[in-house]
Amino acid sequence: SFFRFSFILCVGPIHEPFYYCAVWRRAALSAEMWKSPNVVRAPAGRAWARATRGVSGKVDPDTARYCLIAGFAASGNLSGLAKEWSQLEASKHAAGTEVLLQNVIYNGVPRTLMSLTTVAEVGVKDRIVMDPLPSSPESWVKFSNAGADVIKQVYGYKHRRFMSQMRLLHPAYGWWVKDFEYGRVRSRPGISQKVRALCELASIGGHFVFPQFRAGIMNALTTGATLEEIRAVLDITGIVWGSERQAMVDALWRDLDFRRMGSGWRLDEAEPRCRKLLMQNTDLDPTDTLKPDWSHLIPASALHVPPWRHHTVAGFRGVGSLSDMQRIYSLLAAHSTAGNLSKLRMDWSYIPAANHKPAMEALLQTVIFAGFHRLHNALRSVHEQGVCQDAIIPEKEDEIDRSLLPAAGEKVMRAIYTSTFDALQKAIYKTNPDIWTWIVEFAYGQVLAREGLSVKERELSALGVLAGTSTFPQLRSHMRGALNNGATLDQVRGVLDQTETVWGRPPQSYVDGYWADFAKEREAMDRKKLEKKKRAAQEAQAGGKPAPTATPAAPKAAQKAA
Numbered sequence: 191s192f193f194r195f196s197f198i199l200c201v202g203p204i205h206e207p208f209y210y211c212a213v214w215r216r217a218a219l220s221a222e223m224w225k226s227p228n229v230v231r232a233p234a235g236r237a238w239a240r241a242t243r244g245v246s247g248k249v250d251p252d253t254a255r256y257c258l259i260a261g262f263a264a265s266g267n268l269s270g271l272a273k274e275w276s277q278l279e280a281s282k283h284a285a286g287t288e289v290l291l292q293n294v295i296y297n298g299v300p301r302t303l304m305s306l307t308t309v310a311e312v313g314v315k316d317r318i319v320m321d322p323l324p325s326s327p328e329s330w331v332k333f334s335n336a337g338a339d340v341i342k343q344v345y346g347y348k349h350r351r352f353m354s355q356m357r358l359l360h361p362a363y364g365w366w367v368k369d370f371e372y373g374r375v376r377s378r379p380g381i382s383q384k385v386r387a388l389c390e391l392a393s394i395g396g397h398f399v400f401p402q403f404r405a406g407i408m409n410a411l412t413t414g415a416t417l418e419e420i421r422a423v424l425d426i427t428g429i430v431w432g433s434e435r436q437a438m439v440d441a442l443w444r445d446l447d448f449r450r451m452g453s454g455w456r457l458d459e460a461e462p463r464c465r466k467l468l469m470q471n472t473d474l475d476p477t478d479t480l481k482p483d484w485s486h487l488i489p490a491s492a493l494h495v496p497p498w499r500h501h502t503v504a505g506f507r508g509v510g511s512l513s514d515m516q517r518i519y520s521l522l523a524a525h526s527t528a529g530n531l532s533k534l535r536m537d538w539s540y541i542p543a544a545n546h547k548p549a550m551e552a553l554l555q556t557v558i559f560a561g562f563h564r565l566h567n568a569l570r571s572v573h574e575q576g577v578c579q580d581a582i583i584p585e586k587e588d589e590i591d592r593s594l595l596p597a598a599g600e601k602v603m604r605a606i607y608t609s610t611f612d613a614l615q616k617a618i619y620k621t622n623p624d625i626w627t628w629i630v631e632f633a634y635g636q637v638l639a640r641e642g643l644s645v646k647e648r649e650l651s652a653l654g655v656l657a658g659t660s661t662f663p664q665l666r667s668h669m670r671g672a673l674n675n676g677a678t679l680d681q682v683r684g685v686l687d688q689t690e691t692v693w694g695r696p697p698q699s700y701v702d703g704y705w706a707d708f709a710k711e712r713e714a715m716d717r718k719k720l721e722k723k724k725r726a727a728q729e730a731q732a733g734g735k736p737a738p739t740a741t742p743a744a745p746k747a748a749q750k751a752a
Contacts, residue, residue, distance in 0.1 A: 249422040252282060253385055256289045257392035257423050261430035263293045263305035264393040266660050270430070271305060272312050280315040287317040288380035289389050291625065295371050296393045296561045299625075299633055300661035306621050318380050321624040324596035325631060330369070337373025343383055344372075346412045346455030347467040351474060358480040359569040361587035362554065362640070370632050371562055384413040388423045395424060395439050396431030398529040399563045403442055411454030479573050487579040490543035500540045502691055509684035515545055516647060519552040520654035520685050524692040526553055526568035527560040527655045533692075534568055535575045546581035551643040552651045558633045559655045559664075590636075599635030605645055606671035646675040653685045657701050658693030665701075669708060679712065 249257075255278060262271035278286050290309065294302040325333075342349045357364030376386055387410040394402055410420050424443060428436035457467075473482075480486050503517045518537055525534040541549045553572065557565045604611050618626045638648055649672035656665040672682050686705055690698035 249388070249419045252285075253388060253419075254422070254426070255282075256286065256381070256385060257389050257426055258430065259286055260289050260293060260389035261392040261395065261426055263290055263301065264297045265396055265430050266301060266304070267430065268304060268308045272308050275309045275312050283314050284316040284318050285381045285385075287314060287622070288378055289385075291378070291622070292375055292386060292389065293393060294561070294625070294628065295375055296390060296397075296563060298557070298559045298561045298659075299629060300559060300656065300659065300664040302625065303618065303621070304661065304663070306625060310621050317622065318378065319623050320378065321374065321627045323627040323630055325592075325627070327593065330592050333369045333373035333377075335373075336377035337368040337371070340372040340377045340383065341368065342457070344376075344387070344409045344412060346457035348455045348471045349457075350472045354474055354482065355478075355480060356566075357584075358474075358482070358484070358486070359566065359573065360550070360554065360582060361584045362636075363557075363565065363569060365587070365590075366557065366632070366636065367562065370628075370636075374628070374632075382413070384410065384415050387413050388415055388419065391420065391423050392426055392430065394563060395427035396435040397563070398438075399567060400442065401567065402563045403439075404446065407446070408451065408454045411451060412456050413454075417448065417451075479570070484582075484584065486573060486577075487582060488576045490578050490580065493543045493576055493578060495540060495542050500537070507684065507687060509680050511678060512681045512684045515541070515548075516650055516681075517685070517688065519549060519643075519647060519651045520688060521692065522549060522568075523552050523556050523559075523651045524654035524658065524688070526556045527564055528658060528692055529564060529567070530692070531567060531571045535571050538572045538575045543578040543580070546578040548643045548647070550577070550581045551640060552648075554640070555637050555643075555648060555651065556655060558637055559652060559659065559661075595631045595635030595639075597635075598639035599630040599633070602634045602639050602645060603630065605675060606649065607667070608674050644675075646672060646677050649675060650677060650681065650685050653682065654688060654692070657686055657689040658697045660697075660700075662700075662704055665704065666708060673712075679709070 255274060258274050259271060259278070262268075262274060275286065286309070287306075290302065290305045293305060338353075341352060345352045353364065353368065356367045376383070381389075387406065391403075391406045391410060394406060407420055411417070421443070424439050425436075427439045474480060500514060500518060502521065503514050506517065518540060522534060522537050525531075525537060538549070550572075553565065553568050556568065603614075607614055615626065618629065638645075643651075649668050652668045653665065653672065656668060669682055673679070683705065686701050689701045
């Protein structure tokens with residue numbers, strides 16, 4: 191052992207430089223062969239990926255910092271976010287704020303609000319404000335046109351197929367993708383589409399959204415990024431999300447076929463090849479579950495539900511006023527956010543055709559709390575399982591009057607937040623005026639104000655999502671919102687008891703501790719209200735005069751003087 195150790199100490203430093211030179215040489219040769227048009231046999235995609243793994247990717251420092259900011263905001267690492275923001279130049283604060291605002295697409299409103307609040311505490315020297323409330327009819331037309339332009343820029347010759355797929359998943363979802371995701375968020379100035387695409391990869395690097403991972407790489411290539419820049423951004427995954435997620439990203443990277451990627455889906459309509467690709471990618475793939483004539487929606491008579499109870503729901507503690515369907519709606523939303531699509535399909539199979547409409551609403555509202563990618567994968571999964579015709583009516587979705595959205599959103603917000611609405615408005619508007627506009631018009635006006643599910647049921651479904659995403663300020667707000675709209679403490683506790691089933695034991699422990707504090711606070715509030723009612727009743731009995739109270743005893747000196 192001694193001689194072996196001595197040999198390693200002597201030969202190791204000599205061998206290591208030659209090893210890395212060989213890896214670098216192999217990567218360089220593979221890259222040359224991949225680019226050269228004269229090579230008859232190009233290297234395989236996986237071999238090329240393994241070769242380039244040893245080469246440090248190159249990306250400019252500002253983009254690297256933006257990607258770290260996006261990653262820390264997506265993972266909820268607020269201390270890491272504050273550290274990176276404190277090192278960002280004041281002249282770059284407007285671009286950094288755009289990176290954080292874009293996070294609403296991939297991780298939802300709660301994480302975005304927490305990130306914006308964190309950087310506001312550190313200090314924001316500059317930002318772009320361009321989305322006043324309420325939006326005018328001209329603004330909605332501008333959002334729609336801008337969204338179509340950005341989708342064409344990002345998806346290239348696949349943009350028509352992309353828009354068709356989004357609409358066929360759900361017409362409302364198609365509008366949200368075009369008008370909000372790309373028209374309202376990604377079309378904003380401040381950073382280029384290339385930087386936005388790289389920041390998206392940093393945001394979703396730790397999420398289990400495999401279809402969006404490959405699409406994100408293709409989007410980055412289409413907007414002008416190189417494979418070396420993409421690889422450098424993906425190497426940030428270990429810093430932000432940990433070594434396990436980095437290993438997952440590396441495995442996905444090795445599975446990519448780089449020979450077929452080229453420059454992504456870049457569209458140059460002047461080239462005959464691009465025109466041919468555009469025509470080939472206009473219609474949907476014939477093997478796709480979604481059909482242009484909506485024939486993928488199934489008649490109610492063709493859907494069959496198991497005659498027994500959902501086995502997970504049957505194992506929960508019985509809460510008399512909490513129905514099985516309400517529990518399943520919460521499980522649907524939670525499994526969608528967690529990315530557990532097999533459990534999601536199982537939950538959907540227990541829902542009768544008559545309940546597909548409210549169940550679809552419980553799924554659609556996860557776009558607020560978890561982002562568009564999670565909702566996209568959930569919608570595709572339930573369509574593979576089978577969706578009733580009555581759950582989606584395309585003509586009705588196209589007749590929405592957008593001028594009513596601000597009033598509808600404010601009405602739902604006041605029902606949830608009651609007396610705290612004005613303070614909430616001031617706090618969020620001070621943090622960022624545009625995120626307040628998006629919350630009122632999109633989150634509450636376009637999503638939570640929809641028909642099909644009551645505010646109480648929406649709040650109970652939201653609790654199943656927020657319990658596992660470490661967004662405790664929002665969890666507390668929506669626990670109060672559920673109670674303000676008719677839910678009982680037992681119902682709220684019953685939904686929170688489902689946390690372990692979806693998210694595991696540690697989140698359940700956090701929720702239990704949080705619930706204990708919330709219940710004590712609620713009991714103190716109820717006690718104060720009861721005392722106030724008793725006092726009012728005593729005043730009413732005394733003829734409107736306050737009840738007499740015992741006066742303190744006079745000092746002895748005053749008694750003698752008297």
